[in-house]
Amino acid sequence: MISILLRRILSLLVTLLVVSLLIFCVMNLLPGDPASIMLGTSASPETLAALRTQLGLDQPLPVRYLAWLTGIFHGDLGQSYTYGVPVAGLIAERLAVTLPLALMAIVMSVAIAVPLGVQAARRHNGVFDFLAGIFSYVSIAVPAFWVGLLLIIAFSSMLGWMPAGGFPGWGAGLLAGLQALLKPAIALALPQAGVLTRVARAAVLEVMNEDYVRTARAKGLSDGVAIWRHAVPNAAIPVVTMLGLQFTFLIAGAVLVENVFNLPGLGRLAYQALSQRDIIVMQDVVLFFSALVIIMNFLVDLAYLMIDPRLRANAQ
Known part of the structure; x- marks a missing residue:
């Protein structure tokens, strides 16, 4: 296990070095x-x-x-050309908005998608499965920023329940901060929930007729308990993979949503740095996004090894 971990870490470091070189070359070749x-x-x-x-x-x-x-x-990380402050401070300040936003979105996505996908698998080819498929296709097809605009129109312009955008800062209180992030989190979560629903449904369908699930039913467990206790944990690998990819997408792919809701997050910082030609900020933000993707893939690989002992045996 130690040798596997060392090989993965070495591969991670080499990948980060190559990515940093590519980012530097691309950014400095921009007109x-x-x-x-x-x-x-x-x-x-x-x-x-x-x-x-x-x-x-x-x-x-x-x-x-x-x-x-x-x-x-x-x-x-250097000094910003535009803001005249250390880039590390800028990233930390903006990450305090983007990270909670991504965490809220991923929690919503899992809360919607996993039960929906499992129930769709249990009722395969039934009405519930059909409705879950419609939800999945529609949520995948609709862009997150468009969902955000609809939420602003519905809950801010028409009902007046929430402000249209902006972020009051965590100093205004936890509740005020979470309320400001609620609509953008929903806008980010729905497309991801559609993808995760399809993955969870397919993964559970693949394992629900395995011998250990049939044995659990034969021992007297109900169909629902057998699936949740035995099928769902064994279908976790593709779901964990998708969660890792979704989390990095939510961190790095929130540029449009953050601009729609006027949130001072990392995505908006990247957009501003690009428009102002602030090379050092662009380099550092893109490297941060890339490192996050690489590290999340590394953690997903480790999760595979923890979940499935067969993978540990094959990796020796």
């Missing part, structure tokens, strides 16, 4: 000069050259990459 964008077209060449030197943009690309990588290893 436009950050110094020119910051100073405008009327800036003199001397002022432009001075700002480029101050920002380190006059250094060769390999030197800038190594400086960026060294800073990351020391916990220094």
Whole structure:
């Protein structure tokens, strides 16, 4: 088990290094000069050259990459060109909004999808299965930002129950913060619930007629207890895989939803950095998103090994 873990960690580190190099190259090959964008077209060449030197943009690309990588290893993500503050502080501040939003959305998604998928499998080809399929197809087809707009129209414009957008900050209280994140969390959760419903249904269907489930029924357990106690845990691997992918998507893919609800999250920070050509912020945010995806895949692999001992035996 230790050797498996060490191999996975080594693969993770190499992947992160390669990804960081690709991100740096892509970001620095984008058209436009950050110094020119910051100073405008009327800036003199001397002022432009001075700002480029101050920002380190006059250094060769390999030197800038190594400086960026060294800073990351020391916990220094650099200084934002636009905001003039450390990028690590910006990411931490915005993550305080995006992370609770993603957690709320994933909890809602699981709460909707797993019971729905299990019941659809139990009533395979029945009316409930048909209705669950309609829910799944519709929720997958509808974009999250469009659901967000409908929620704003319904609960803010028409009913006036909630503010249309914005975030009061956690200093205003836990309830106020959760209320501000409720509509965007629903908008993010519904499409993911549709996907997870299909995965849970297929996984339970695959195992519900296995010998151990039939044995549980033969021992006198009801159909529902046999499925929830024996079939669902053994159908967990594809569900866990999808949960890992969904969580990273909810963190990295909330750009449009955060902009619809005017939330100061990581997605909005990435959008603002791109529009302002703030290279260092873009590099760090994209690297953070990429590292999150890689680490979540690593954790999902570990979860596989914990759930299914057969995988541990095959990986030796």
